Amino acid sequence: MAGASAVGAATLCYLLTALFPLVGVRMARSAAEQLDRDVLLGAVLAEVLFSVPYLLALLTAGTLVVIWTWRARKNLDAFPGAVPNLSPAWAIAGWLVPLANLVVPARVLADLLRNSVWQRRQSWLVGVWWASWLVFLIGDRFVARAEQQRYDRLTELPRNDAEFATYVRFYEDALAPRLVPAVACLVAGIAFVVLVRRISAAQQDRLSRAVPVWPGQPVWPGRPGWPAPAAPMPVAPTSPQVPPTPGGTIGA
Template identity: 60%
Template sequence: MACQTCGDATSPAFNECQRCGTPLGQPAIAPGVPTYRVRSLGTAAGIAVGAASLLYVPSGLFPVLGVRMARAAAERSDRDLLLGAAAAEVLLTLLHVLAILTAAVLVIIWTWRVRKNLEAFPGALPTLSPAWAIAGWLVPFANLVVPARVVANVARDSLWRRTTPALVGLWWTAWLVFSVGDRIVARLEEQRYGRLTEWPRSETEFATYVRFYQDALGPRLIPTVACLVAGASFVVLIRRISAAQESRIAKAAPLWPGHPGGIVAGAPYPPPRSASAYPVDPAGSIPDLPVAPGPASAPPPAPPVVGGTTGA
């Protein structure tokens, strides 16, 4: 007997498929349980995550440009260059914030859908309710653990793994390093920037801006690398989980997209209807049906002839 989910041969010695965990005799999708398509949404979420990760790189490596602009400002004693550097960094940060907000919305919806699909997969063992697929990203402190647990559960039951894939651990570790490291670096830089002279006039005061950007480059490298690793690994996870769930859902798709009672390819045609199946008029009579003449039918009587004799 072959498993209806993965197609592997099953053994009566086990109650479930040893590859995908589907109970013996169970279909790939539980009848009557709704499922959600996730391929298109997963593609959109993957693109948004990748764009947000790449847009953080110019912001994270901005001190390289900031050093050059600060040195040019010191040589020309031009404070406008320093203001331009600050404005450029703010603009890059805003672009990254917009990208990560867009990615967050798509990822939350995708996470909820793939978690909800587990309820239609016989053999799946979800540990958290679908509500945590949304609340886990938004509730403080819970967002340090819950999203990883939800995605790990989805990855195990979608990719037919007995243990959590290592890619989930790599993604979440890199994400925590990025999110926590970026906040720490931003707080320290804000304190250091507040100690700079607001309107530098001398060469020494301009030089403090050069040192500020030089010292900022090293700490920013850590969240920048972590952001790229987290983004790349999560995009791979999204693609793999979406493809696996779409493939399983497709096994439960109807053979013919017609209305209930329609003819399915390969199915026998229904028998012809009898006279009782024809519509009845309001008077309750059945309309006349054509009847083929047979050998037992008698001819109709002839009409009387005018002027003939009776009994002749």
């Protein structure tokens, strides 16, 4: 479940970056009281430090999710009765191809859920994850662009109370717009973790039950109720049989 853990960590890190204006407004007020530009610079550096763990967690989560999706999709090929709509290649390309990554991952997850869990009533989870994921992707980019435009209009070197006050208002106004992608990210993260855990558990259960049964126990000579065995027919020597072992690739 490494992929689920990484998604949870990335979600938490994003929430911390979204709430940074609470820290920024306190630092901006302190800078306004002291008329100290260095405090404002410290706020910028602090936000960068908040973003670094999120970027690292996002890169890790993205890599593990792609690996998990591909392995889970490959497992479907070993399940009798499974009829996936997309090939395993889309389990990777669907995340990486522009525009396709807005639709294909949801279709792949729906395939995995339908052919692994076999319960259609759980398909609403894919819809919740997909809708909240799109709101997060679009909302985060829109908020970041609007925030950058507002920041560019600030006085680069504030000198008086009025100019320092513009930085205070900047951080005060930055919190509310960030809450929309933050809530969407939280919902998407929770929904995806639930999906990963349910699909992985269902596939692991099917893989463990799909091991063929080894031939039955031999009949021992002299056992009551059984006739004496006939003389064995001579046969050509054969190589010893090896019991089959469970297959599958789930585990990311």
